[in-house]
Amino acid sequence: MSKAMPPRTRKMKQLFTVSGVLVGVTAITSSYLWWNTDVLGADSFCGGRLNSADVRAALDSTGRLGQAQSHLDPGLPEYTCTVERTSRFVGGKDQQLTVKTSSEQGAFPFTTSVWKSPATRSYFTNGLTGAVSDSGGYVVLPKACWDKVGALQGNRVVRAGKGAVAAVEATVTQGRADRTGLARLLAHSAQQIARKAGCANPGTDRAPGLGAPAARRTTDVQSVCGLRGFALPEAAVLVGRAEPDAEQINTATAHTWACDLQLAGSARASMSFTATTDGIFAHAALSGPTRFQKLPSHRGETAPGQAVLHCRDNDVYFAARWNSAYEGALLESVHHSAANYAKIKRNAFQNFLNATASRYACPSVDLP
Structure with a gap:
């Protein structure tokens, strides 16, 4: 039969147990504060x-x-x-x-x-x-x-x-x-x-304010990016490889409109269209190394996939960009004909300009 532990010894043992737990908790808390927060961190x-x-x-x-x-x-x-x-x-x-x-x-x-x-x-x-x-x-x-x-x-x-x-x-x-x-x-x-x-x-x-993008939605092939009458040229739609599927449109700010178009098919292709009244980008585009061609009647200047149009209120910059997957699939579809490849992309950009220019009181233009 075991001998009962004296009260003083029992209290001491309990004290040591509690102390050990507190030390463990303190160590864990200190470790958490050091590794998972910035307490005592650099300014x-x-x-x-x-x-x-x-x-x-x-x-x-x-x-x-x-x-x-x-x-x-x-x-x-x-x-x-x-x-x-x-x-x-x-x-x-x-x-x-x-x-x-x-x-x-x-x-x-x-x-x-x-x-x-x-x-x-x-x-x-x-x-x-x-x-x-x-x-x-x-x-x-x-x-x-x-x-x-x-x-x-x-x-x-x-x-x-x-x-x-x-x-x-x-x-x-x-x-x-x-x-x-x-x-x-x-x-x-x-x-x-x-x-x-x-x-x-x-x-x-100034403190920055932000505009939030909209959610993705299904593309209307006759009004791509929500633009009435904007459709991709038939040759730009690659059946089974790159067909209009979903789009995300950003109209949250007064100066920049943008649309990302996701294409369904094996190519994993996408393209983007942008228009901005922010004068910095019109100036930057025309000042950069890309050679822009002047359009007749002082209507603006254009380069492949880009245009700066002289509109009623200001210059507006327009751009279209295709991801490398789409460009590769398109090049294959025209049997690596550089002329046909450039023509299809130019026609797609022309359709975009036709659908958006009037929104900014810009002149209608024909791309060279």
Whole structure:
């Protein structure tokens, strides 16, 4: 028969047990706070270029922020900064946010493969030229900065050359960005860079407002992108490979209209159409390296897949872009005839202009 434990010994054992539990809980809590929050974390990153509060707001996840890479010269406005958010707990997504100055050419958000799907973006609504998506965003710096701010390549500052457009760009990998937070981070970064480069203007101090894109819907083949009378040329519809299926239209801002058209079929093809009254892009397009051809009667200028029309109130920039999958399928369908390939794309863009020009009080034009 076991001997009963004296009361004092029993109390001591209970005390040690409780103390052990408290130590364990404290250790777990401390570990959680260290690895899954920013308690006692850095206030800024990359020499003060990015504020930690802005970074936290831009990344839609939990975890601890830490600087991953930094390329900058304290005396120059250009930089590249990568911050990562890491979580050691189940359910946390490791993310990276890279913010950099860039030197682009032409109407870059609507003509390059880097910036896909213009209709999915939330465009700035308050005078700043920019947009954000779930995976990144951009803001264009004031024109006074275009010849003063470039991009970093290694330790060198480079500019895109003729018609260079200075911008701040952000990319988010793994997980999604918080669009409102990312827009605020880009606006604050643009303000800081413009001040450092000596080219700030009052417009760079505005807080960004955002327009939200609409949901996807089924395409009406006789009114593609909701535009009455807009249909793709018969030769542009590749039966079984690329046929109109679904579309997403963005009309949330007064200055930019965009439509992403998803095509059903084996090619996994898509195309996008854009129109914007933002004068920055009309100017950038005509100032860049792409050769534009003047249209008769001073109606505007055009290049493959692009046009700047002189409309009643202002110049309007129009663009059409096809993804590489569609371009490859189209080229195969015309047996690699460059002339027929260019003609089909030109006719598709012509149909788009015919359906949209009157919305902006633009002249009707015939593409050369």
